[in-house]
Every structure is written in C-alpha cells, then in structure tokens.
Amino acid sequence: MTWWDVTLELVTRGDAQVIVFQSHEPLGDQPLLSIGRSPLADVVVPGASEDIQYCVVVDNDGSAWLRDGERRVRFDRVELADTVIRLVAPPEPSALTWKLALRVAGRTTIQPAGRGADGDIRVFHKRDVIVGRDKRCDLSIQSGNLSRKHCLFRVDHRGEVLIKDLGSTNGIHLRGVRVDVAPFALSDHVFLGDYKIALAEAPKRVPV
Numbered sequence: 001m002t003w004w005d006v007t008l009e010l011v012t013r014g015d016a017q018v019i020v021f022q023s024h025e026p027l028g029d030q031p032l033l034s035i036g037r038s039p040l041a042d043v044v045v046p047g048a049s050e051d052i053q054y055c056v057v058v059d060n061d062g063s064a065w066l067r068d069g070e071r072r073v074r075f076d077r078v079e080l081a082d083t084v085i086r087l088v089a090p091p092e093p094s095a096l097t098w099k100l101a102l103r104v105a106g107r108t109t110i111q112p113a114g115r116g117a118d119g120d121i122r123v124f125h126k127r128d129v130i131v132g133r134d135k136r137c138d139l140s141i142q143s144g145n146l147s148r149k150h151c152l153f154r155v156d157h158r159g160e161v162l163i164k165d166l167g168s169t170n171g172i173h174l175r176g177v178r179v180d181v182a183p184f185a186l187s188d189h190v191f192l193g194d195y196k197i198a199l200a201e202a203p204k205r206v207p208v
Contacts, residue, residue, distance in 0.1 A: 003031055004058040004091040011084045021157050022094050023058050024127045032057050040164050040181050047081030054078060058091045098155040099206045100124045106195035121200045129153040143193025145170055155203045
C-alpha cells in the first residue's frame with residue numbers, strides 16, 4: 001500500500017496555515033485522512049458538529065476524494081464551522097513515516113518475543129499501533145484483563161502521541177483517571193493487563 005502526503009491549507013477567521021498530513025488507516029484498500037471535531041482526527045476542527053466527520057481518501061493514482069458517509073466527491077475544499085480546508089496540491093507518495101517505540105515491562109507472554117532489563121522495547125514504523133489480546137494486533141498481550149482490541153496509540157502530524165480506548169471492557173487509566181482519548185507524554189505510562197507501557201523515546205520521522 002502507498003501512503004500519501006496530503007498538503008492542506010486551513011483558514012480559520014482569516015488565520016491561514018499550511019500543513020502536510022500523512023494518510024494512514026486503510027478504508028477498504030485505500031489510506032485516508034480524517035477531518036472532524038474528535039481529538040483523534042488528523043485535522044481537528046474544534047467548532048465542528050460532533051455528527052460531522054469527513055474522510056479524505058487517496059486513490060492509487062493519487063487523486064483525492066472526500067467521503068461523508070456514503071457520499072464521495074472529488075476533494076478540493078470543505079468548510080466546517082468557521083474553518084475552510086483546501087487541498088493545496090495533488091497528494092504525493094510519502095517518503096517518510098513515524099517511528100513509534102514503546103517500552104513494555106511485564107510478566108506474562110508477549111508477542112513478538114524478546115526481553116530487556118528495563119522491559120522490552122517494541123518499535124513500529126507506522127502512525128497507529130493497536131494493543132490488545134488479539135494476535136492480529138500490532139502489540140499482542142495475552143492477558144484476560146485486556147479486550148481483543150483494547151487501545152490505540154497514534155502519532156499526529158506534530159509528532160505528539162495520543163492514546164485512545166477502543167471500547168474496551170476495563171478501559172485505560174492515565175495519571176489515575178479513566179480516559180477515552182488523551183495526550184500521552186514521555187513521562188506517562190499505562191498499565192494494560194500485567195504490563196506497564198510507556199514511550200521509549202519521542203517519535204521520529206524515518207524513511208518509509
């Protein structure tokens with residue numbers, strides 16, 4: 001699959017900024033960008049309605065489309081609340097992606113295997129890392145306290161990490177508080193099953 005760099009101009013009350021976003025999760029066979037109010041969206045528009053979320057889908061030939069539910073139109077610009085989002089140039093294949101390194105300390109079996117004195121370090125060259133009991137997860141932890149898909153770590157376009165509960169039974173607790181989605185700093189950690197998980201280092205841009 002080809003990942004795409006999508007250059008967008010965001011104009012809010014006359015204040016304009018140009019940001020390059022990288023497509024990530026597949027929608028069917030295609031990577032996408034999400035636009036909406038959710039803090040987990042790639043393009044966050046705080047004043048947007050909770051019911052409105054768009055996806056920018058990039059075809060294999062680099063053409064960009066905007067999806068709103070079942071509707072799909074060629075993407076040029078879209079307006080949400082007081083923000084206008086415009087496609088600056090055709091998407092280009094990504095040369096770089098994010099390196100996300102997690103430090104995992106625990107007692108039970110973890111996949112893939114490997115151990116270190118201060119916990120194992122798992123390195124992922126991708127923006128989204130799903131943690132759960134299912135062996136198809138990026139980080140599979142065999143613990144009865146975890147749901148099959150328990151939570152998600154995501155690196156945003158600024159290199160900052162978010163953690164999101166994926167509807168798990170036991171939830172995630174950060175700094176003593178149960179959260180649905182929250183920033184995850186180098187100083188933070190979460191306990192998932194019998195494991196303590198933290199960032200081993202700040203995310204870095206690396207070649208795809």
